[in-house]
Amino acid sequence: MDTSVTAPRAKIAEHAYRIRRNALRMGEVQGQGYIAQALDIADVLATAYFHAMRYRPEDPAWEERDRFLLSNGHYAIALYAALIEAGIVPEEELETYGSDDSRLPMSGMASYTPGMEMSGGSLGQGLTIAVGRGLGLKRKGSKSFVYTLFSDGELDEGAVWEGLMSAAHHKLDNLIAIVDVNNQQADGPSSQVMAFEPLTEKMRAFGWFTQRIDGNDLDAVIAAFDAARNHPGPEPRMIIADTLMGCGVPFLEAREKNHFIRVEPNEWQLALEALDAGRKA
Amino acid sequence: MSTVTAQKPKLKTSAMIASIAGEGQRTQAAPFGHALVKLAAERPEIVGMTADLAKYTDLHIFAQAYPERFYQMGMAEQLLMGAAAGFAHEGAMPFVTTYAVFATRRAYDFMHQTIAEDDLNVKIACALPGLTTGYGPSHQAAEDLALMRAMPGMTVIDPCDALDIEQMVPAVAEHKGPVYMRLLRGQVPLVLDEYDYKFELGKAKLVRDGRDVLVISSGIMTMRALEVAKALAADRVDVGVLHVPTIKPLDTSTILREAGRSGRLVVVAENHTTIGGLGEAIGTTLLRAGVTPQFRQIALPDAFLDAGALPTLHDRYGISTEAMSTTIKGWLS
Numbered sequence: 253m254d255t256s257v258t259a260p261r262a263k264i265a266e267h268a269y270r271i272r273r274n275a276l277r278m279g280e281v282q283g284q285g286y287i288a289q290a291l292d293i294a295d296v297l298a299t300a301y302f303h304a305m306r307y308r309p310e311d312p313a314w315e316e317r318d319r320f321l322l323s324n325g326h327y328a329i330a331l332y333a334a335l336i337e338a339g340i341v342p343e344e345e346l347e348t349y350g351s352d353d354s355r356l357p358m359s360g361m362a363s364y365t366p367g368m369e370m371s372g373g374s375l376g377q378g379l380t381i382a383v384g385r386g387l388g389l390k391r392k393g394s395k396s397f398v399y400t401l402f403s404d405g406e407l408d409e410g411a412v413w414e415g416l417m418s419a420a421h422h423k424l425d426n427l428i429a430i431v432d433v434n435n436q437q438a439d440g441p442s443s444q445v446m447a448f449e450p451l452t453e454k455m456r457a458f459g460w461f462t463q464r465i466d467g468n469d470l471d472a473v474i475a476a477f478d479a480a481r482n483h484p485g486p487e488p489r490m491i492i493a494d495t496l497m498g499c500g501v502p503f504l505e506a507r508e509k510n511h512f513i514r515v516e517p518n519e520w521q522l523a524l525e526a527l528d529a530g531r532k533a
Numbered sequence: 534m535s536t537v538t539a540q541k542p543k544l545k546t547s548a549m550i551a552s553i554a555g556e557g558q559r560t561q562a563a564p565f566g567h568a569l570v571k572l573a574a575e576r577p578e579i580v581g582m583t584a585d586l587a588k589y590t591d592l593h594i595f596a597q598a599y600p601e602r603f604y605q606m607g608m609a610e611q612l613l614m615g616a617a618a619g620f621a622h623e624g625a626m627p628f629v630t631t632y633a634v635f636a637t638r639r640a641y642d643f644m645h646q647t648i649a650e651d652d653l654n655v656k657i658a659c660a661l662p663g664l665t666t667g668y669g670p671s672h673q674a675a676e677d678l679a680l681m682r683a684m685p686g687m688t689v690i691d692p693c694d695a696l697d698i699e700q701m702v703p704a705v706a707e708h709k710g711p712v713y714m715r716l717l718r719g720q721v722p723l724v725l726d727e728y729d730y731k732f733e734l735g736k737a738k739l740v741r742d743g744r745d746v747l748v749i750s751s752g753i754m755t756m757r758a759l760e761v762a763k764a765l766a767a768d769r770v771d772v773g774v775l776h777v778p779t780i781k782p783l784d785t786s787t788i789l790r791e792a793g794r795s796g797r798l799v800v801v802a803e804n805h806t807t808i809g810g811l812g813e814a815i816g817t818t819l820l821r822a823g824v825t826p827q828f829r830q831i832a833l834p835d836a837f838l839d840a841g842a843l844p845t846l847h848d849r850y851g852i853s854t855e856a857m858s859t860t861i862k863g864w865l866s
Binding site for chain 2: 362363369370371373374377379380381382383384385386387388389391392394410411414415417418421422
């Protein structure tokens with residue numbers, strides 16, 4: 253397909269479900285991982301890959317594609333789940349996640365995985381690369397968008413704010429950034445590790461067209477992506493997505509300190525069943 | 534207070550000087566900026582990016598010639614490197630400039646992860662390498678080569694003079710992949726045009742032959758070594774100079790050939806700390822090959838260096854022409 257089809261809402265919801273399911277199956281391979289983040293960001297990724305972005309699954313380097321830069325490399329499990337769902341990575345590779353010689357390493361690497369546009373992991377770098385991509389695309393006269401996803405924890409990094417200032421300065425209206433506010437980072441709740449609110453006001457003060465939404469309300473996510481793409485102004489676009497760690501699997505939603513969760517072997521099947529139950533509801 | 538000051542002798546200034554050229558030395562203005570402007574005419578993929586130091590890295594000349602291809606990233610070196618990586622992903626060849634300290638110490642992880650890891654075509658040109666500023670310790674990049682040598686996939690260059698820089702610019706553009714190049718800015722000494730010399734990426738060049746001593750050097754220390762050779766000729770000491778502008782990858786075959794010629798004292802001279810630069814690179818090369826001449830190192834000490842005027846500090850740390858001459862004569866006696 254030449255571009256991703258703008259699927260009806262029910263189809264996007266189905267993709268979000270399958271992204272969550274792919275992520276849980278990858279988590280089971282390792283027995284642990286950044287599962288809770290994958291579940292919280294699935295609705296955003298489903299909207300990006302099945303509503304907003306242009307790409308060709310068979311040609312991940314297609315020049316006219318929209319770029320998606322995953323800054324928080326540990327969310328790779330979520331992006332792999334989306335790339336598999338989008339047909340860019342074959343589903344059978346799911347079983348190799350995080351294993352030696354796999355194309356799907358624990359933290360996202362551009363040179364390892366088709367469709368992975370940057371090597372993340374050293375947090376706070378994605379937005380700076382996105383700024384350069386945005387400048388480069390403008391210089392080429394390209395109409396492509398640069399999407400970049402980063403986490404609320406990354407707001408601690410000074411380079412993020414360098415990127416925020418420069419994107420507005422250079423009027424990068426082709427740049428759409430998504431901050432996943434799940435209020436969880438390595439040492440605890442993000443707001444306690446380093447307070448970042450009021451975030452909407454900060455982003456607006458930095459010159460960004462800013463929307464704040466419930467990142468697990470699919471209609472709100474779809475509307476926010478549409479508004480970000482269609483905003484007529486010269487500003488870069490920011491979507492602040494408040495999300496729920498573990499979203500879709502109630503017993504994982506309830507688990508505390510879930511930045512890097514361990515799931516007992518018998519719980520994976522329970523998690524898939526819980527996900528299925530929620531889907532039917 | 535003012536009367537006390539008035540009675541004091543006039544102090545030697547540590548004022549910033551824009552050039553490392555000695556008094557009366559032949560110079561050429563802004564060789565990097567002019568070479569880049571010339572090359573950009575043939576290579577539309579070249580863009581210039583800086584972190585608030587265009588005027589101080591001679592990139593302003595490019596900015597004037599190609600304002601639409603010049604990108605000001607503000608005083609933000611991490612952004613500079615990340616954005617250069619993004620630009621290179623989109624097919625451009627960014628030449629990015631800042632000072633050596635800010636690139637190598639402040640933005641190291643960004644060069645490592647966003648540029649080198651993805652083998653991107655970013656050319657990083659850094660002024661004030663080693664000890665080439667009178668501004669003070671915050672701007673002395675005594676360990677830049679050690680840091681950049683350690684980075685996989687990075688080509689590292691330490692040019693001697695205006696001619697080296699002029700010829701280096703098209704050569705690094707021809708090379709595919711990331712490059713770190715030390716930069717001399719402003720009125721840059723012109724030395725190598727007196728010799729049968731041409732810059733070639735990855736090649737060491739014997740600029741002058743000599744029977745008694747072989748100085749292996751890079752950057753401004755080659756200029757100093759050639760002055761030392763002239764000075765010691767009066768004492769009938771015959772000094773050869775092997776210029777090694779490419780620190781990585783190192784031209785080990787030329788170095789082994791020249792260092793292996795018997796009977797010469799081998800001195801590695803570098804504008805860099807003794808740790809991790811050209812001296813240690815060559816020492817390791819010789820040991821691995823079983824080539825064991827008498828081996829000495831002239832380099833900056835492993836220490837936080839003093840504030841002060843450049844001539845004062847170069848004397849103090851043994852990298853001025855006079856200090857080098859004295860040291861080498863001492864080793865020979």
